[in-house]
Amino acid sequence: MTIVNNHSDALTLRGIEKRFGELVAVKRLSLSFRRGEVHALLGENGAGKSTLMNVAAGFLTPDEGEIEVGGQRLGFGSPRASLAAGIGMVHQHFRLVEKFTVAENLAVGADDVSSISTPRQLIERARLLAEKFDISVDPASPVWALSEGEKQRVEILRTMSRGARVLILDEPTAVLTPDEATRLCTNLRAMAAEGTTIIFISHKLNEVLSVADRISVMRHGSLLETRERSDSTVATLSKMMFAEHETGTNQLGHRQRDSGEEILIVSHLSADDDRGVPALDDVSFVVRQREIVGVVGVAGNGQKELEQLVTGDRRPQEGSVTIDARPIDGIRSAIKAGLAYIPEDRKGTGLVPSQSIWRNAILRNYLEQPVNRHGIIRGRHARSFASELVARVELSTSDTATLVHQLSGGNAQKLLAGRELEQRRRIVVAVNPTQGLDIKAAEAVRTSLSDACDNGLAILLISADLDEALGLADRILVLYEGRVVGEFTAHDADRDHIGMLMGGARQ
Numbered sequence: 001m002t003i004v005n006n007h008s009d010a011l012t013l014r015g016i017e018k019r020f021g022e023l024v025a026v027k028r029l030s031l032s033f034r035r036g037e038v039h040a041l042l043g044e045n046g047a048g049k050s051t052l053m054n055v056a057a058g059f060l061t062p063d064e065g066e067i068e069v070g071g072q073r074l075g076f077g078s079p080r081a082s083l084a085a086g087i088g089m090v091h092q093h094f095r096l097v098e099k100f101t102v103a104e105n106l107a108v109g110a111d112d113v114s115s116i117s118t119p120r121q122l123i124e125r126a127r128l129l130a131e132k133f134d135i136s137v138d139p140a141s142p143v144w145a146l147s148e149g150e151k152q153r154v155e156i157l158r159t160m161s162r163g164a165r166v167l168i169l170d171e172p173t174a175v176l177t178p179d180e181a182t183r184l185c186t187n188l189r190a191m192a193a194e195g196t197t198i199i200f201i202s203h204k205l206n207e208v209l210s211v212a213d214r215i216s217v218m219r220h221g222s223l224l225e226t227r228e229r230s231d232s233t234v235a236t237l238s239k240m241m242f243a244e245h246e247t248g249t250n251q252l253g254h255r256q257r258d259s260g261e262e263i264l265i266v267s268h269l270s271a272d273d274d275r276g277v278p279a280l281d282d283v284s285f286v287v288r289q290r291e292i293v294g295v296v297g298v299a300g301n302g303q304k305e306l307e308q309l310v311t312g313d314r315r316p317q318e319g320s321v322t323i324d325a326r327p328i329d330g331i332r333s334a335i336k337a338g339l340a341y342i343p344e345d346r347k348g349t350g351l352v353p354s355q356s357i358w359r360n361a362i363l364r365n366y367l368e369q370p371v372n373r374h375g376i377i378r379g380r381h382a383r384s385f386a387s388e389l390v391a392r393v394e395l396s397t398s399d400t401a402t403l404v405h406q407l408s409g410g411n412a413q414k415l416l417a418g419r420e421l422e423q424r425r426r427i428v429v430a431v432n433p434t435q436g437l438d439i440k441a442a443e444a445v446r447t448s449l450s451d452a453c454d455n456g457l458a459i460l461l462i463s464a465d466l467d468e469a470l471g472l473a474d475r476i477l478v479l480y481e482g483r484v485v486g487e488f489t490a491h492d493a494d495r496d497h498i499g500m501l502m503g504g505a506r507q
Contacts, residue, residue: 009068010035010197011056011087011166016065018051025051027221028064033166038188038198040208043218044241044298044466049201052218053168056199057089058082069166088164090155092171096143102126103139106158129161134190148275149180156187166197171300173207185211203241203298205234205503217241238500257474260289263427263458264310269319271305279305281482283319287427292449292459294473296466298502302482303431303462310334310429310460311341324426338426340364340457342417342433346409350416353405357395358386360404361419393418393448410441417445421452428452431462446472466498478502 009032018026026048033039043049054060056067061077068074069085079089096105103126107113113125126139135157143151152172159167169188173181188198188211202208208215209229216226217240224240264287273279280302287293297303308314310321312334321328323337343349351360362371362382370381386400393414395407404412413433420428430449434442449472453459463469469476476493478486478501486501488494 008034010070011199012068013052013056014066014068016052016055016062016067018048018055018060018062025221026055026062029218029221029223030065031216031223031226033197033199034214035165035197036192036195037213038192038200038211040200040202040212040215041218042202042205042208042215042237042241044203044464046220046464047218047241048221049218050170051221053089053170053199053201056082056166057087057168059089083159083162083164086163086165087168088159088162088166089168089170090152090159090172094151094155096151096154098144099142101140101142102137102146102154105143105154106139106161110161129157133157133160135160135187147180148277149184152180152184153187160191160196165195166199167191168199168201170201171203172200173202173204181207203503205237205241205500205505207504208237209234234500234503234505235496238503238505239496241499241503257290257454259291259474260456262286262288263324264460265320265322265325266306266310267320267322269306269309269316269321271309271314271316271318273305279482280309280316283479283482283484285477285484285487287458287460289456289458290453291475292453292461292473294461294463294469294476295479296463296469296476296498296502297479299464301479303464303479305482306479307343307429307431307462311339338424340420340422340425340428342413342420342428342430344431344435346413346416347404351404351412354403356401356403357390357397357407357415358383358400360415361386361389361400364419364422389415389418394444408441410444413441413445414448417448421448421457425457427458427460429460429462432464433461434465434468466495466502470495470498480504 011033014030016026016029017024029052041049051060055062058077058079058081066073069087074085075081097108103122106126106129107117107122123139126137130137135153137150137153137157143154156167172184188200192198200208200212209232212229214226214228215232215237217224217237219241266283266285269280269283271280283306285293295303295306305314309316312328312331323334323339326333326337328334328337347353362385365371366377371377371385383400387398390398390400395411395414407415417433433449434445449459461469461473470493474490476488476498477484478498480501486498488498
């Protein structure tokens with residue numbers, strides 16, 4: 001078969017497939033990007049956007065398919081070769097040396113920089129590059145002193161200075177203030193006008209519509225559609241990104257419960273993230289006994305900070321968190337108030353992989369009788385407790401001496417959820433509790449959450465999986481840019497509307 005190349009295409013991906021074990025992250029996907037366009041790549045969390053672009057930029061080797069740059073076939077798996085061919089990628093997490101100046105960062109790995117260059121020469125080189133690409137930076141400033149927007153400009157300038165004609169930006173505004181995001185979009189339009197192809201990975205629908213020429217939507221590793229910006233609206237893009245079916249509504253499919261007293265009260269909560277950038281803005285809500293409240297939103301809109309504040313791992317700038325009217329001002333106070341916690345990182349935060357099942361099983365009650373007596377852990381009682389837990393959650397092994405790192409992800413999560421969901425707890429914070437699990441394991445964890453709620457626990461479910469939240473929660477809160485922008489009950493949950501709010505549409 002003869003393939004006719006369209007030489008107006010700067011980058012062409014044909015039949016790309018990328019697998020990670022049994023997970024197919026990208027499924028035989030074909031897509032072209034034109035010279036001098038801003039091309040937005042949309043999709044919910046896990047759609048395969050970043051995986052596809054990491055293949056294009058040489059950071060990942062595909063299992064099938066081919067890549068062409070300007071009609072010439074490109075080899076796989078080498079970022080250096082991809083950059084030499086004109087493809088550069090700026091990742092969401094910057095790769096700068098904090099102690100170096102801007103000029104020194106721009107010089108690292110550059111072919112045109114001599115090993116005996118003086119600081120003055122590096123600064124002059126950086127100044128000329130900034131003028132050439134019309135990107136404002138301070139060459140003499142150390143990177144640690146820059147804002148996130150300034151660091152991003154350095155990353156873009158470094159990538160462009162190495163000859164990138166296709167610039168891939170992964171969630172480029174996630175760490176920017178609104179003013180910095182507006183400035184970036186203006187710069188991208190100017191760069192496209194000069195012939196650079198910009199690939200803009202994002203979740204923010206209004207932002208995409210303001211900057212892109214064409215928009216491609218991915219779902220579950222496949223390309224749904226590519227359309228012109230003029231043919232796109234927030235509603236149509238949201239429906240493609242988030243809707244599993246063509247129906248207008250999707251009512252919550254959980255058990256009907258009668259909620260009880262208020263357990264968790266979050267009041268006027270505002271907080272900065274680790275960079276000092278506002279992450280939550282005046283967030284208030286309650287979670288009652290026998291109620292599951294789901295918090296949904298695209299990653300990076302304040303979910304992490306909300307999780308940390310409720311579990312006592314972060315202090316707010318303003319506002320308060322209480323459990324049973326007890327103020328939460330640290331991890332210890334949260335635990336004493338009856339908080340249970342199922343973190344997203346099950347084997348890094350929730351469990352100790354190098355230790356046995358029985359040691360992990362008693363992490364919540366190792367100071368209590370009968371497991372502990374006079375400060376000494378009683379092995380027989382600890383193993384008995386663990387055996388009961390293992391049987392209750394139906395682990396694949398009954399040997400409590402098995403090390404946790406030998407368990408599958410599903411079994412590890414069942415162990416973690418079983419340990420945390422005891423009736424003595426008052427509230428559980430569950431973060432993406434079924435992420436990465438197979439269908440059977442995911443259903444087991446969801447059932448344990450629902451049963452625990454029926455038995456009296458309050459549950460705060462923070463999930464990037466809209467379907468999971470719709471299937472479990474009694475109420476849904478939509479978090480966007482640190483604010484609660486929508487609240488829905490079991491009877492008024494409209495999937496399309498929620499998806500639009502997650503993408504930045506106004507209520």
